[in-house]
Amino acid sequence: MVSHLGVVGAGYVGLTSAACLAHLGFRVTCVDNDVAKVDRLCAGEVTIAEPGLADLVVAGRTRSRLDFTTDITTLAGVDLVLLCLPTPMGPDGACNLDVFESTLAILGGVLRPGCVIVTKSTVPLGTAGRVPRLLGRADLPVVSNPEFLREGHAVEDFLHPDRVVIGADAAYRDAAEEVAALYAETGAPVLHTDPATAEVTKYASNAFLAIKASYVNVLAELCERVGADVTEVTHAMGLDDRIAPDFLTAGPGWGGSCLPKDTSALLRAAEEAGVDFALVRDAVKANARQQATVVRKVRCAVTGSADGSLVGARIGILGLAFKAGTGDLRDSPAIAIVEALARQGAILTAYDPAVGAAVGLGIHGVGVVSDPYLVAEDAAALVVLTEWPEFRTLDWTALARAVRHPVVVDMRNVLDAAELATAGFRRVGLGTSAEPMA
Numbered sequence: 001m002v003s004h005l006g007v008v009g010a011g012y013v014g015l016t017s018a019a020c021l022a023h024l025g026f027r028v029t030c031v032d033n034d035v036a037k038v039d040r041l042c043a044g045e046v047t048i049a050e051p052g053l054a055d056l057v058v059a060g061r062t063r064s065r066l067d068f069t070t071d072i073t074t075l076a077g078v079d080l081v082l083l084c085l086p087t088p089m090g091p092d093g094a095c096n097l098d099v100f101e102s103t104l105a106i107l108g109g110v111l112r113p114g115c116v117i118v119t120k121s122t123v124p125l126g127t128a129g130r131v132p133r134l135l136g137r138a139d140l141p142v143v144s145n146p147e148f149l150r151e152g153h154a155v156e157d158f159l160h161p162d163r164v165v166i167g168a169d170a171a172y173r174d175a176a177e178e179v180a181a182l183y184a185e186t187g188a189p190v191l192h193t194d195p196a197t198a199e200v201t202k203y204a205s206n207a208f209l210a211i212k213a214s215y216v217n218v219l220a221e222l223c224e225r226v227g228a229d230v231t232e233v234t235h236a237m238g239l240d241d242r243i244a245p246d247f248l249t250a251g252p253g254w255g256g257s258c259l260p261k262d263t264s265a266l267l268r269a270a271e272e273a274g275v276d277f278a279l280v281r282d283a284v285k286a287n288a289r290q291q292a293t294v295v296r297k298v299r300c301a302v303t304g305s306a307d308g309s310l311v312g313a314r315i316g317i318l319g320l321a322f323k324a325g326t327g328d329l330r331d332s333p334a335i336a337i338v339e340a341l342a343r344q345g346a347i348l349t350a351y352d353p354a355v356g357a358a359v360g361l362g363i364h365g366v367g368v369v370s371d372p373y374l375v376a377e378d379a380a381a382l383v384v385l386t387e388w389p390e391f392r393t394l395d396w397t398a399l400a401r402a403v404r405h406p407v408v409v410d411m412r413n414v415l416d417a418a419e420l421a422t423a424g425f426r427r428v429g430l431g432t433s434a435e436p437m438a
């Protein structure tokens, strides 16, 4: 029975896991090598925007169930360790395991015999089999337990998962049961698999979501060209239980810290296995095209032509995060689009409700402000790149007075065209025949 567990990495996955498991009654020691982050967590301060997370951290500390430290040797006596370390995409598109591997080497010298090693990080296929060698130990059971939480819904997803996948070799069956027991209170279905199946399930799920989102973005292009409305099409499609309504919203492309790197890693794994996963490759290509399409749409809206010059044009950007509900800018399509517009000479002012003005983007020609109305000043166009609901309730009449040209390029289809028209704005949407693709 696990009573005291360790979590390594206090990011979206690690901090959420630590706080939720403390909430579920376990004693948790969470290790991170970021001194400033650990200091703030010890003071009950959570810097990522995840609903409910700060309350769980404070409650865990008040009940003395949740500790934060930079000292990995404090895990010497724990029964189980969850690895929640970053596994970013390397420059060649493959998953970079440097942090994961070096941490295992350290843990190998720290952990007590029998301590269960649980991989929650998303890792390349076959990693589970390499863990004993990376640890330098053969006496520690190894379990793959991929995480499926979404940013912005991390606590809710951890405490109410659709499913829990636990991959372990037959020799580690008891360890797999101990991992399953962590989730007993959630009532979620637990699927016991071999490690390879667990690892593939994680990549397969993210790649499928990416395909679905790219499918809709290409569909949006078709709708524009043939006089249909993509929002109505996807609404009708989503009512079919076999299709389901999620991931059917056209946008400026999918991003975030997971889908881009995980599609890339899956493609790499497929290539190594001799499988031509063209569907995933096409979804990735369509995603890059979608960002280029948005840039062209903005250029058209500002200059009146697809190849007009943006040099010196002032553009107001609403939304920088890769989706609403998070302040995470990692691999955000909004950032890629802002970069592309800046490269073409535009001068951009951006606002995102979850991104402070102090966060300099480090992109020449781009400023971040903390007031949405400031982005409109003298703007040749406003561009919505993240689907924050609060953009709908902005005072569009006031914005119309501030801009130079009252045109809004709504690349999340969140705004109401009729309301905008009343305020004096022309709206360029995505996937409707009114505004053909540039």
Ligand SMILES: NC(=O)c1ccc[n+]([C@@H]2O[C@H](COP(=O)([O-])OP(=O)(O)OC[C@H]3O[C@@H](n4cnc5c(N)ncnc54)[C@H](O)[C@@H]3O)[C@@H](O)[C@H]2O)c1
Residues within 6 Å of the ligand: 008, 009, 010, 011, 012, 013, 014, 031, 032, 033, 034, 037, 084, 085, 086, 087, 099, 103, 120, 121, 122, 123, 147, 148, 149, 150, 151, 257, 258
């Ligand atoms: N973000 C998500 O929504 C999500 C969901 C499911 C799975 N995942 C996967 O989970 C893993 C972690 O992702 P994340 O988004 O939580 O990452 P993150 O960047 O938010 O957090 C990683 C944490 O690890 C810490 N860290 C880095 N090196 C360390 C070291 N040597 N020792 C101790 N701590 C160290 C960092 O300081 C950071 O706090 C990745 O493999 C990711 O693919 C992420």
Ligand SMILES: O=c1ccn([C@@H]2O[C@H](COP(=O)(O)OP(=O)(O)O[C@H]3O[C@H](CO)[C@@H](O)[C@H](O)[C@H]3O)[C@@H](O)[C@H]2O)c(=O)[nH]1
Residues within 6 Å of the ligand: 122, 147, 148, 149, 150, 151, 152, 206, 209, 213, 246, 247, 248, 249, 250, 251, 252, 253, 254, 255, 256, 257, 258, 259, 262, 322, 323, 324
């Ligand atoms: O209909 C849609 C739905 C999403 N997106 C975009 O797709 C991207 C990813 O969105 P989402 O999946 O909600 O973000 P994440 O929080 O990164 O979560 C994904 O990546 C995590 C890390 O692996 C997984 O755990 C989650 O299950 C998986 O949904 C974002 O840019 C969204 O704007 C669309 O363009 N259209």
